[in-house]
Each structure stands twice: as C-alpha cells, then as structure tokens.
Amino acid sequence: MLRFLWRRFVAGLATLLVALFIMYVLVDLAIDPLADLRESTAPNKQQLIDQRTALLQLDTNVVIRFFQWLGNVATGDLGTQWRTGQEVSSLVASAIVSTLQLVTAATFVALVLGVVVGIVSALRQYSSFDYIIIFLSFFLYSLPSFFVAVLLKQWGAIGFNDFLRDPVIGTGVIVVVALLSAGLWSLAVGGSVRRRMQTALVAAVATGGLLVYLQVSGWWDRPHIGPVLLALFGLGTAVAVTGVFAGLQNRRALLAAIVVAVLGVVLSFPLDAFFRSTDDESNWMTALVVAAFTAGGAAVGVAFAGPDKGVSARGGAITGFVVGALIIVDQVMGVWPAYFEFLRGRPIATTGDRTPSLGGNYWVGLLDTYTHLVLPTIALILISFAAYTRYSRASMLEVMNQDYIRTARAKGLPERLVVVRHGFRNTLIPLATVVPIDIITLIGGAIITENIFGRPGMGQLFVQNLGEADIEPVMAYIAITAALAIIANVVADIIYAVVDPRIRLDA
C-alpha cells in the first residue's frame, strides 16, 4: 500500500511538473499583456510599454520565467495579480470558499437524488417510470449548462420573484401539480392496480393538501417550519428511513427513530430560545448543533439496540441529522420577512454570492448566502443528477443480474434486504470511483455556472484573469486544479480497493 502510494506520488509529481511547464508556455502564448497599450493613443506609449515589459520581465525567455515562477511556488509564493497588485494566494483563498459553497450542496443533493432515482428506475426496468426517467436523464444530459443557467436566471429568478410579490397559486395549478405527483408516485411505486390507485390517491391528497395549507396559512409571506411541520417531517423521516434500512417489522429500530424525532421536536423549543438570546452564532455553532443531533440520534439507536444495533443507530442518526438541519432551516426562515422587506420583494438573486452592505445578524447572512446559491445550485444539480442517475441505473441493473442476488432470493431473504444489503451496496462500488473525481473536478469551478451567475469562484478567477492576460493567477488556478485532479485519481483508486476487496493495489 505504501509502495503504491509512493509510486503514484512520484509519477503524479512528474506529470504535474510537465503539465505545468506546457501550460505555462501555452498560456504565455495565448495572452498578450501589452494588448491595451498597443492600441493606446497616449503620447508616452513606448515608455508605458517598456515599463510593463520590465515589470513582467517579458523580454526574458519564457522557459526562464517558468522556472522562476516554479521556484516561487515551491517556497509558497503564488505571485501577485499585476493589474491590481493583490496577492494571488488571498484571491485563491476567497475564490475557493465561494466555489466550495456552491459545489458541496449541489453535489450532495444531486448524488442522493440521482442514486435513489437511478436505483428505483433499475428495479422497475422497462416500466413506464423507467422510460420516463431514461428520457429525462438523456434530456438533462444533453442540455448545455449555459443554456440552463441563462434560462434559470431569466425565468426562474424573475418568475419566482414575481410570484412572491403576490403569492397566490391558482386552483388549476394545484390540481395539475397534485395529479402529476399522483401519476409519478404511482408509477414509481408500482404494484397491482389497486396498490397503484392507493399510492396515487395518497400522493395527490398529500401534495394538494400541502399546497393548499401553504396558501391558506400565508406561508409564503412568513415561511417557517414550526413544531407541527417539524414533527410531521421528523416522524416521516423516521418511518421512511426505518422502512428502507431496517424494515418496519423491526419495532425497536422504528421506535428508536421515532423517539429521536420526538426528542428533536422537544429540544427545538430550548434551542429556539437559546438562538433568540445569543448573538454570536457562527457556522461552527450550527454545524455543531447538526452534528450533536446526528450523534444523539445514533446514541438513542444504540440504546434501543434491538436485533441489530447498527441498523437502529443508523436510522437514529439519519433522523437526528434531518431534524437538526430542519431546526437550523427554521431559524434561517425566521428572518425571511425582514430580508424580503430589505430587498423590496425580490429576494432571489441572480448575480454575485452576497448582497453588499446587507448588515443584520448571522441568520440574515446565511439566508442571503442561500438566496444567492439557489439558482446556480439548481443549474448544477440538473446536469449532474442526469449523470448520476444513468450511472447508478446501469450499475444496479448489472448487480441485480448477478448470481449472489439470485442466491439471496433463493435463501428466502425479503426483497427489501436483497435490494438494500446485496444490491445497493454493490451498486455503490463503481460510483465510488466516479464521485471523488467529480467532486474534485468541480472544485476547479463550475466555470460556466459561475460565469453566468457572476459568482467570484475559482472558475471565474481563471476565466477573468485569462481574459485580462494575468498569468500568475491563471497558473495558480491551473496548478491547483491539476494537482487536485492527480490526487483525485489516487483517491479513487484507494476507495476502489477499500470497497471492493477483490482489488489489490500492490499487485
């Protein structure tokens, strides 16, 4: 293992150096720092050109400049952006934060949704649901990201903001949405005609009821979760998670998850009071709250034990996580009316990653970050969702045709266990090699999404400086992304070996 790592490290370093050299020469060819001066009509044009040439050492050979740059980088100096004189390292640091904000949520949501939908689609191969999902994923996969992003900006943002000004959903729309949800759920769940009708009915009533409730209670003007919805969501999560991972006949696991949900609702009252009284909230504190809920949930699961400690603990932890996250979301929603007022009723932003001179407390800042994240995140999710759905569907189909699945069924395991324990886990193996590479590539910036929504992330740093002929930020970007790409490949190999014992790295 160590030998493998060492070998990969050396090879990676060599690749990186060669790549950096080639890119330095290419970028130097591509940009022209003197372009604006050449066209200038200033009387001291020649002097200005000489000045800049001296500043950027343009008369030195590009190879020598590369090694000078490399030497600086090796000592930890990424250089300066010559147009503004800012340190590249500080530019990169702020850009990475912005990019991570965007990429984390998008990847997580797309991965969970994509895997779930892909697996259900594979389990119901050649059903109408499967065909719908195949077509949808092909369609999303063929959409150019800039097209989606511009559409979201022009339609999504403006349309939603207009809706919020006068938040009334027409009866017709509610009926159509309820019918759509009924159709989709009944196709996804399947089963006999009777069962399909039941599912459709439940889905239609739930969706329509929710929309009507939101409308009647004025939720759009004062969004909140509150104890009732929190309890509803918490219990729903508890039942769903137990149903998938433990089976509803595992009473202990079910009880553990329900206890976690109830405890969460009870704890939300003192937490709310605490958040109201304190003023020094921070990201650490919110993260700590969610982590504490998750750990608490796991602890409750262990305490209830049941036939399988791990299963109860997992169910408790997931329920705890959901409830904790919802409590935080509730806090964020609390500042919505004030925020809405401040932005004169157009809260969904289309550019940047924060509203300048906003002020307000921590929750307002968080809400502001979210409203800026919504559209670019949706744009990213739509596209990676399609890719993950296709991966997990293909992988699940392959796994479910294996002999060990037949064996599992033959020895009488319930279908839920066959799918979750034998099917699902093995489906994740090929995904484990794709996902780290995807994530790390995305840190390099969703260049197009960032460009269209004007988010000052890594991709934007790269594109802007390339346009402005500033080689040092560009090379810093290339160095970071290339290094990450190489690391990602090694990480993918290691994960592959960990999840699949048939693979040995030393061989």
Place this chain on the structure above:
Amino acid sequence: MSTQDTPRTPNQEPAGAQEHLENAIELQDVAGLSQGQIVRRRFLRHKGAIVGMVVLAAIVVLSLTSVGFGPVPGWWKYTGASDPVITNPGGRPTLSMPTWLGGEGFAIGEHPLGQDEIGRDIFAQVMKGVQTSLMVIVVVGAVSTAIGVLVGALAGFYRGRLDTALMRSTDLVITMPTIVIGAVVGKLAGGISGVLFALALGLILWPSLARLVRGEFLALREREFVDAARVAGSSSRRIIFKHILPNAIGVVIVSATLLMSQAILLEAALSYLGFGITPPEVSLGQLISIYQSAFATRPWLFWWPGLFIVLIALCINFIGDGLRDAFDPRQKRIPSQRAMDRAAARSGLVPTSGTAGGTSLPGGAGVGSP
C-alpha cells in the same frame, strides 16, 4: 420493496420450464445470425436510437441544403447578412402554427425564425451554426477516435515501458483545461476558424477513449485467437488491426459517440464564454452568447440556437445508447411479462394455469416460428 414479482405464485409452471422459455426467447433473437447481423438487429430494435438517427439526418440535410455548404449555394434566400427590411415588427418570427395548435394558420413566411435588431435572418444564422456543430462532431469524432485507438492499442498490446510512457502522457492531457487550448488556438491563428478549433478539441478529448481501448486490449491480447494468429506467423500490426481491434470495436464506437455529444456541448460552452469560435464564423453557443441580453425583448433569438444544440446532443446520446445496447452482450433484455405470456401462449402453454408440471414444451425453434 414491492417492485419485483420474483416469488411467483405457487401454482405456476416449474422453474425449468420458465427458464426454457427465457432461453427460447433469447435464442430466437440470435439463431443463425452473424455478429454483425445481431448487432444491427438489436440496434434497429432500439426505438430511441432510430428516432435519433432520423431526426439527426433531417437536421443534417436541412442545414446543408438550406444555406449551402462552402461554395455551393443553398435554396434559402437569406445569408444572415444584415438587412434594412424587417418584416414583422421587432423582427418577430413569421412562422405560425396551424389553427388546431392555437396559431393563425400554418405559414412559413419571410423569416420563419425571426430577425435580430439589425435584420439578420435567424434561420440562416442558426443553420450555419448547426453546420459548425456538425463539423465539430465529425472532426472531433475522427481525430480523437484515431488518436485514442492508436494510443490505447499500442499501450495495451505492447505493455511495459511503452504503456507507462503513453499512459503518463494521457494523464498529462487530462490535467489541461480545455479553455486554455481554445485561447491558444485563437491567439496563434488570429481568430478561430471552426475546423482548427475542432482539431484542437479533438487533440485533447481522446484520453478517456485511450484508457478504455487499452483495458480492452489488455484483456483481449491474452485470448487464444491471438496466440493462434501469432503461431500462424502474423505480424504484430496484423494482430492489432485485424484480430484484436475488430473485437474491441463495440467499446470504441460507443465511447466515440458519447465523446461526440460531449464535444458539441463543449464547443458551444467555449464559444459562449468567448474562448471558442469567433465571428465571422457562426456557432450556436456564440449565437446564444450574443443574444442572451435580448432574452426579455426578443426571446426567439435565444430559443432557436439552444433548441438545435439540445436536439443534436439528444439525438447523438440516443444513438450512443442504442449502440451500447447493440454491442454489449451482457445487456440482456429481460423479456417483459407480456412477452413471456405471448411466447408461452404460442408454444401451447397457458402461462398462469394450474396444470403446469405435465405440459411438455416444444423446442426453441418451435417458439421462434410464427
């Protein structure tokens, strides 16, 4: 989950008969056919792929004949040059839907897809952009397939030092951002012509293909038929191109198709960002980039180029999916319940009857004949 109906009702025919039926259906597909015929049949059965082929062919014909190609003039009267005569107010499209679709009667009119603010005909513009996209697809497909196959084949066949060297250079290419390549080509050529840009894209998109081909060659070179060819005195070149490559052709074709659909989106994205094809040449991404500010006032300037990008990419993706199904022997098409019932009925076996055990089944050939 209730999604599988595997535990069958107890009073059904025994598993042996069931399996026999499945095999019969499967055999019926392949009996007495060559590999090529099987692949062609499976491909033609994939409805999505066929629709994709037809639509793509229609787009190709439309774009090539309407505005002409190279020196050959087309039948469309406008060339996309600016025009002082603006037919509809604001340059609104003259294309209208038939009355049963809520329009004012079907009409194509002077400028079916509208005009922009200086009177350029959008249909001509979009068709030129489509030609560029198609050209990019062809060039990228050809260049990166050629390089990818060559590199992968050499690395996988010869292994050892050559393999290491080639794979390291593959890693090298992967780390390079495509945007820089666009910028460099633009700088060196002084404004990017479509062909040059497509060539550059082809030169950096091959690594994924090379890796797949290498893996395929590593596996195939250990097979008996390669040993047999070597014993018979074939040269390495002959083994690579005559014996191994035809066996790996499925992988190559499928991933080349996917590469092409990736290439058209990439070209559009780079042109959108301004690091791709530059005027006077027209690209769909570039059209969207120019016209996106007019979204609120002249949405047709934005919709049509986007529609054609999506259509082309969608067609190619469907064709790729059909090819994958056709070439992959592991992708067994599990017969649906209806197909099973039909086959059973044809063979004289009532599918859900209680008389299961004793019924004898005719042979596979009997199932196949109508």
